[in-house]
Amino acid sequence: MAVQKSQKSFRNKGSRYLKKTVASIMKDGDIRSKTKKKYKATTNSKHHLPVYPNLLNQQFEADEPNQVWVADITYIWTKEGWLYLASIMDLFSRKMVGCCLSERMTKELVIKAFHRAIHQRNPQPGLIHHSDQGSQYASNEYQAMLRQYGIQTSMSRKGNGYDNACAESFHSIIELIFHETFTTRKEAKQRIFKYIECFYNAERIHSANEYMSPMKYEKMYQQGKK
Structure with a gap:
């Protein structure tokens, strides 16, 4: 994924590189994608305030802005x-x-x-x-x-x-x-x-x-x- 994004980024800037070339550059420069374990929760859900249903239901797309x-x-x-x-x-x-x-x-x-x-x-x-x-x-x-x-x-x-x-x-x-x-x-x-x-x-x-x-x-x- 990191190689693919780097390749797309180069292409958007007007440069064209093969996927193998990008991978080689990243390897030579010791560049790699980083991962990190999730932080602890930052919000307190132990309260007596009203909560609401999940209308989004993991549908992470919208057809237009401000939907x-x-x-x-x-x-x-x-x-x-x-x-x-x-x-x-x-x-x-x-x-x-x-x-x-x-x-x-x-x-x-x-x-x-x-x-x-x-x-x-x-x-x-x-x-x-x-x-x-x-x-x-x-x-x-x-x-x-x-x-x-x-x-x-x-x-x-x-x-x-x-x-x-x-x-x-x-x-x-x-x-x-x-x-x-x-x-x-x-x-x-x-x-x-x-x-x-x-x-x-x-x-x-x-x-x-x-x-x-x-x-x-x-x-x-x-x-x-x-």
Whole structure:
């Protein structure tokens, strides 16, 4: 998979390399795909707040933007302590449409990420918002916001990471790339936001996007509608 993605990335940049050539370059440079065991859960599902059915049911595709958003939380270590990242992904293009970083893993963290997604996307009523059953997402304040914008709530089954696989996959990438120890939270915030906006959304190719970046895939979709 790593070789295939490298080959597609070269091709998108106007270069053509054989699969064996890419594999040889990776071998000579001691470049290999990295894997990492899953972190412990970052949200607390042991609460008495209402939970909602899984409307997504592991169907990780959407026909157009703002049909389905998936949300999740992860964390990154710095010498000043933990830094928490809340993110929202549009399943259509895998674009990160709302992110927020904070030293506390509270409902305010996910609320800020949601407001940023709303400001950027301005979705129409009917959108599905999928998350785990964490107290941040199940909170009365967060659910009231979803209702305000006519958004449907969908939640993973308790303890089932596969139900939100796309969001968790993105956070696995973040955890793998930023596994070093940052000196400050400010430094971590700057590096992570730069990665998301300048590389992940703008350049990183996805097999689900016909090997295009999220921004390029959405641009192609919009041009096709004209």
